[in-house]
Structures are given as structure tokens and as C-alpha cells.
Amino acid sequence: MTSRVLESLVIPNSTKIVLLVLDGLGDLPNPEHGGRTPLEAARTPNFDALAPAAALGRVLPVAPGVTPGSGPGHLALFGYDPVETVVGRGVLEALGAGMELRPGDVAARANFCTLGADGIVSDRRAGRIPSETCARLVAKLQQAAMRFEDVEVILKPGKGHRFVAVLRGPGLGGEVTDADPHHEGAAIPPAHARVAGDAHDKTARVVNALVQRAAEVLNGEHPANAVLVRGLSARPHFPGYRERFQLRAAAIAAYPMYRGVAQLAGMDLFAPAGESAADAVALAKQHWGEYDFFFLHVKGTDMAGEDGNFDAKVAVIESVDGSLPQLLALRPDVLAVTGDHSTPVPMKAHSWHPVPALVHARTCFADGFERFHEKNCRGGSLSGLASCDLMAVLLANAGRIHKYGA
């Protein structure tokens, strides 16, 4: 609703917006570090210089108590309702593996398993074969399963027993059940359409043919002599940044998952030379004239949080702070710094906690806080904002939203 009203009010402008996402930025006050969060503990002279003139807040990615995955977390920051905008597991896996997804493609998560002579799955993970074995077996399977009917099959090995399958061809549907018993001691159930429709039936036929072919090709291999396929989903199609916001958008991210989600939003994709914020900023500088909107992704904060490494998270934040002068030198009209979700060091995992956000712009409402961190954000003028409404605030500050009504 909000989104439809907003989009009807979008007007063009020559302003530039930067959305700098520190993955998993949000954290908890840490008793082992004087009750400070990593963002609070970090030495951040450049953020400190920026903070007083910025609007701060804590933004909510999905809903109270709900811990977002990377997909929903980023979709929200890109201005898509993360509950209504569904991206299937297979699609996210394919994007995370850096596979291209075209409109009409169906993607799936897949893995090797061990099948007994009786047709019963004895190990769903095929003894967790090493990634090298997986790569060899995927290559072997790919040779034997290039195409079923008029559908191209594209496989890509992952970690351990995992791989990804993309099906490309006319008239495929994504509403198909798993060819996976989800527990040992049962046969592999054939995939079938979850809802009526030729497109879904066709996908199910191809999946079942692939599973069948795999059992033939892998006959004699041990322990990986069969495959399971799950999370089938069609590449979703929703209106992108140009259509919704009249923005030429660039995504600069070292990891394929984030480029992938940005691709769904219609952004052009760029992989920086390294994982640091400085690498991302350098690439933004290179393409500064070509785009109106830049999504810059930094993964290190999330990785440090997942590792439970407070000092590492602080170090990543300080390194981002160090790259801020180069970014500001580009003179973006609007700069937002936030995360797709929290990954608190004490939890070593994504969490449901709202995420600190900073918006710097001439008209942002300068909250006057001395520093940018979770505690100040509680009382900031953006507090309580849904993450998927942040884009509206950025567009407004960029002079790209017309008045509503007379």
C-alpha cells in the first residue's frame, strides 16, 4: 500500500544515493566489553564527524521477533516488503552460488546421498563427501544430464555434498515438491506439482528424470550414488529500481548472494577487487557518473558476528570508517549506513534485533548525536522505521518524491 503510493509519487532528479550495508551490523551490549556493542567500542573518527548531522534510528527488517535471512534482509533494505516478496530457497542458493538466473528459470538445492540396493536412502548426506569429490561427481552428472525434453540443466558444485541445479527452458513452473524424503530410511519420493498446472508438471518431470539419470550415472560410486533435489523455485519477477524508483542502480558486492538479490531488484552488478569497504568505494568512484544509486555491501561484520569475534567485528567497522572519507569525497546527496539484520557476537548467529541505521543528507533531520551506535539509535528520529521503508526516506532526502495530494 505504502509502496504503491510512494511509487506513484517518484520524480526524476540528478541526485545520488549511497546505501552502504554492513552485513549483520546490529549487535548487543556486551558484558565482556564493558556493556558496549562493537559499533560503540570501535574507534570511528569519521562516523563520529558525520553522526551529529545525521538522522539515526533502529530499523526493523521483517517483524518483531523475526530473524531475517540474508535474502529477506536485503530485499527489505531495497524497499520490498520482505513478507510479500517471496524468493524461494533454490533461487537464493543459486544466487549465492553466483549462478545467473534468467526470467523463467527454476532453481533447486540439491545434494548427493547414499541409496541402498533396496532403493532406501541410508544417508541423506552421502557421508558428507569432501567438496573435491562433489565437484568431480557434479561434472560427471552434468555430462550425462545436459538436457531433458527441451530443458537445459545447469549444475554447480557447492560445499561438501551440496550442489545447485538450474533448469532453463520454456514453460517451467516452480511450485514443485521435493525429491527428498527429508529423513533416512525411506525411498526418494518423486517430485510432483504442488498446485495444478502444466508448467509445474513439466518441472516435476525434469526433476524426476534428473534424479533417475543420477542414479544410473552414479551407480558404482560410493557413498554418493544418488541425488536429492529440494527447494524448487522459479526466479521471481518483480519490478526493479528503474521501474519503481526511476533509479539507475549499481550493486557492488564481493559475494554472489548479495549481487544476486540486487539483480532481482534490477541493479547492475559489480564485483570489487577485494572484500573491504575501500574496494567497494573505489569501484563506486569508477562508475559514479553512470548510476543514481549505489548499493555497497560489506560482509566482514556478519562473518565476525557469526564467529563470535568481538574484536574482528570492531576491526571491520573501523576499516569501513577508514574508507568513509573517500566515499564522502564523491559527494553523495544521500548516504545511508545500516545492516540487513543483526548478527550479535554473543549469539554467533543472525538475530531479530532491530538494526542501527544512519542517514546523512541535507534534509535528514540532524539528530545531533555524538556517535553512531545502537544505543543512540534507539532515540533517533528514524527509530521504529521498517527496513523496507528506508528507501522511501532515502528517495525523499534525494528530492525524488513528489508531494502527495494538493
Place this chain on the structure above:
Amino acid sequence: MTSRVLESLVIPNSTKIVLLVLDGLGDLPNPEHGGRTPLEAARTPNFDALAPAAALGRVLPVAPGVTPGSGPGHLALFGYDPVETVVGRGVLEALGAGMELRPGDVAARANFCTLGADGIVSDRRAGRIPSETCARLVAKLQQAAMRFEDVEVILKPGKGHRFVAVLRGPGLGGEVTDADPHHEGAAIPPAHARVAGDAHDKTARVVNALVQRAAEVLNGEHPANAVLVRGLSARPHFPGYRERFQLRAAAIAAYPMYRGVAQLAGMDLFAPAGESAADAVALAKQHWGEYDFFFLHVKGTDMAGEDGNFDAKVAVIESVDGSLPQLLALRPDVLAVTGDHSTPVPMKAHSWHPVPALVHARTCFADGFERFHEKNCRGGSLSGLASCDLMAVLLANAGRIHKYGA
């Protein structure tokens, strides 16, 4: 929407959650008490010890400016949208009177009135007869109105002229208009179905038969010679705590109304020996091993607020504070302390003001405030939360919500 997403993410755990509700807890800064609220003025060493490690906030029961009754206030705290989850007046009245309500039952508020020889209601409250008279007349009416068609009628006297009627039998509906002119100088209108349906027609017939029988039985009584029936409603059915949240839930409340609303949410009901928090905590201790979730209700704060008695409200809060050590000794993984609504002393009534809330858990985001009261809650990390989203936060802190998306 949010609720459906949340419920799809619920996972089991062995953690325990306590929701301690101080009825009508919220209040206003009181000029006669140095601008302090009762929660602020109370001596609460145990809350003070807890506060710095807790997340604080003000939660909104229904909507801005909307003053909740006890029903919606508690439904919201139990995680039900209080606007979508409708519980009729008759049902609430029956629950408040401690009457059992089975699925299919229809309940109504009723009262004695004075009917003239011309069939016109001359006093809708029958001169506010004393409760003793009411009890005698209800007993007399009950004798004469045990059953109409195949429907059992169960009456229970209330205060003054008021009583409650429960109809129990096959095929009853709750969408029935009042047998009550709502003003003097008019006849008693017959009840009729508000929407088409045999079930509603049947209820209307029974109500009209009851009103008719009452006029016969009470003929000769004065001033209470007839009855009015209103607020007809069927016991609602909605999914309970086990179904929604995989929680075995216990409600410990001295007053039947609160046990009744908890029963609608599928909780098992316990009546403590007395009205104090210590009584409730003692009972929780007794059943600690059997349940995952404990709702503890303390009524005194609301009563003191309704009485406009600042000191009494302070005393109840201090007494709750005194019981906190026994509660914490049970080692709940998540403890929430809040109210179902505000009952400010200066207003002597329920009000629309958001309600202070405290959530204590390992992962709650320790706000670091020195004390738990309305003013600190404004700037807490839970501020702005809808009361019906509080359950999501409790479940998340209890490790009972799976990640959303990949």
C-alpha cells in the same frame, strides 16, 4: 500477516517464559507526587537490580488513542491482534463471572428492569436493586427457566441489577440483537438474528422465550418485574498457545475474568490462594516443571488506579517487587513484566496510554537503564512495540523462532 509468518517459524525448545501482568500498570506523571508515576515513586530494589540488564519499552495495546478493556488488553499481550480477535461482551461478562464456557455456548449480559402495565420499560435498572435481591430473583428465574427447546439456560447473579446468562445447546449462533430498548419509555424489542442463519434464529427464540418467562415469573415483584438481555455472543474459537506457539501455558490469576481470557488462548487455569504476586509465584513454582509459559496476573495495580489511590498503587508495585526474588529463583529464561493497559491514578479509569514493559533475557538487548518506569521506557529498545507483538519478542528470546528465509 506477521502473525502467520511468526507461527510458521515456531520451533520447540525447553526454555521457560514468564509473563507477569500488573493490571493497569501504566500511569501518568503525577503533579501531587513530584511529577512521578507510581512505578517511579515506588521503592523497588529488585526491579532496580534487574532493570539495567533488561530491555525496556512502552507497548501499545490496541491503537493510538484507544483505551482497551481487560479482554482486548490481555488478548494483545497473549499475541492476538485485539482488533481482529473479537470476543463478545456477553462472553467477557460470563468469563468475568467465572462461568465455564464450552465451544458452542452463547453468553449474554442481562439485568432486571421495571416494566409498566403498558409494557413500557420505566426503569432499565429496576431501581438498582441490591445484589442480595438480584441473587434471590435469579434463583427464582433459574427454577422456571432451566431449558427452552433443547437449550439449557444457566444464570448467574452479578452486582446490583445485573446477571449473566449462558445458553448451551446444539446449533446456537451469537449474531443476535439485544432484547433491550437501551432507553426508558419503550417496550422490550424481541431479539432477532442480525445475520441470516438458523443458528442465530434459534438463539433469538430462546432469548425471547427467556424474557417472556421472566415477565411471567417476576409478575408481582417490584421494582424488578422483567429482564433485559444484551451483548449476545458465541464463545469464540481461535488457535491456542499449543497450536500457535508450541507452548504448554499456565494462567495463574485470582480473578475469573483473566483466567477466562487465558482459557480462550488455550491455557490451563490456576487460581492462587490470594491476590498477591507472591501467591501467584508460589503456584508457578508448584507447577514449574509442567509448563513452558506462565501468565501471572496481579489485579491490585488496576484497582488502586480505578480508586485514584496513588499510595495504594505504589504499595502493590512494592509488594510485587518483594516477590521478584522468588520468581527469579525459578530461573525463567525470559521474564516480561508489563500491564494490559494503563489505569492512571488521576483518571481513575483505564486509559489509552502505552504501557511500560520490561523484558529480561540473555539476548534481550540490555538497555542499561537504572530503573523500570514509564519515562525510561520511552527511550528503551522495545519502545513502540504493539502489545500483540510482545509474544514474538518473548518467543525469540526463548530461542523458539526459526530464521525467516535464507
